[in-house]
């Protein structure tokens with residue numbers, strides 16, 4: 001059946017053809033596209049896997065992929081401007097395209113793309129004033145801990161590190177001075193789960209001005225949408241799952257409050273931390289394959305977590321029923337992600353495992369197509385001093401696995417060989433089991 005064309009000189013526009021234009025291929029009725037100024041602009045119309053791929057570049061050649069506008073400055077039609085863009089620090093068409101796409105998949109009205117995940121947190125925390133209080137977790141990515149410590153030591157910001165898995169502990173420190181409640185779930189690297197809706201509720205009840213901020217790096221918008229769970233701001237490291245190939249650094253912030261969005265845009269323009277056109281292009285390309293990568297990474301991670309657990313290791317992964325907060329995790333997320341950690345009971349053994357692995361690269365970071373192995377206390381979390389790590393009960397022997405898309409049997413074979421070579425397992429007639437396995441099969445932590 002003919003449908004109207006955009007020039008209005010096609011076949012007559014009948015009521016039926018108008019209706020057909022609003023049906024997707026499965027016959028689902030689609031809501032009309034929101035106007036750019038509507039509070040729901042950027043919201044999703046299709047399933048997430050479709051929305052990740054579906055974009056319209058609207059450029060003059062109908063290019064299927066957004067061009068890289070590699071230009072620092074833009075010609076104007078008069079001395080008073082006239083062009084939508086003037087200078088790439090202030091705005092760039094490639095970055096704008098990416099930001100609109102990210103807003104859609106993060107269920108936000110506005111997204112902002114910057115040079116790294118830490119850059120995103122820097123933009124957010126510039127909203128703080130001396131005397132403001134921040135409540136955050138006692139298990140956090142090392143760089144987040146470092147920035148908050150800097151703000152505490154240099155900017156007069158009070159930072160409370162509490163066990164954010166316990167809503168009552170958060171309630172106890174909330175006050176009218178609380179400017180931000182900063183949450184990470186699952187936590188990196190102890191994989192503890194935080195009840196975002198409960199903490200958002202109690203925070204807003206006690207102080208309606210407190211901003212609940214969620215670092216969604218460990219899950220990505222594929223698995224969790226914190227803004228739908230009561231958060232005011234969500235940010236994540238685009239260096240991880242969003243880009244997926246460890247070839248760029250990027251950070252993303254998303255909000256629904258236009259005033260907050262404007263304030264953070266001001267900082268980005270004023271400080272010049274917006275994502276470059278080339279990296280915006282690469283992040284846009286990465287995002288399109290997020291669903292398929294995450295699916296494979298999660299399936300692999302689940303197999304590896306089960307493999308380690310079945311051999312007597314204490315494994316931290318929300319895909320395992322043994323995770324103490326399994327139900328909570330699945331009430332806020334659509335998948336377990338691809339980061340897990342386990343303990344061996346002995347730092348030297350852990351070191352030998354990490355160094356014996358071949359397929360698993362010894363690297364920080366996660367969320368990428370290739371699998372990585374690390375010792376967080378020496379690597380990603382080394383900026384947290386040993387005393388604080390001990391107070392926060394971070395086992396020095398903990399090994400973090402970040403699972404990629406390789407063949408899972410190859411990954412398990414390589415890990416098995418590393419475990420055997422490191423002397424982490426005892427060989428028996430039935431196979432092998434963790435050396436320190438206690439009666440109920442779990443390895444006691446050091």
Ligand SMILES: Cc1ncc(COP(=O)(O)O)c(C=O)c1O
Pocket residue numbers: 116117118119141143144184188215217218236237238239240249250251
């Ligand atoms: C949970 C988490 N948040 C934020 C960051 C910071 O991201 P980036 O390295 O892109 O600055 C990282 C890792 O670096 C992280 O693991």
Ligand SMILES: N[C@@H](CCSC[C@H](N)C(=O)O)C(=O)O
Pocket residue numbers: 141143188363364365366379380381383
């Ligand atoms: N030397 C870096 C370490 C980055 S860790 C990256 C990532 N968040 C992870 O958890 O692996 C630093 O000091 O920031």
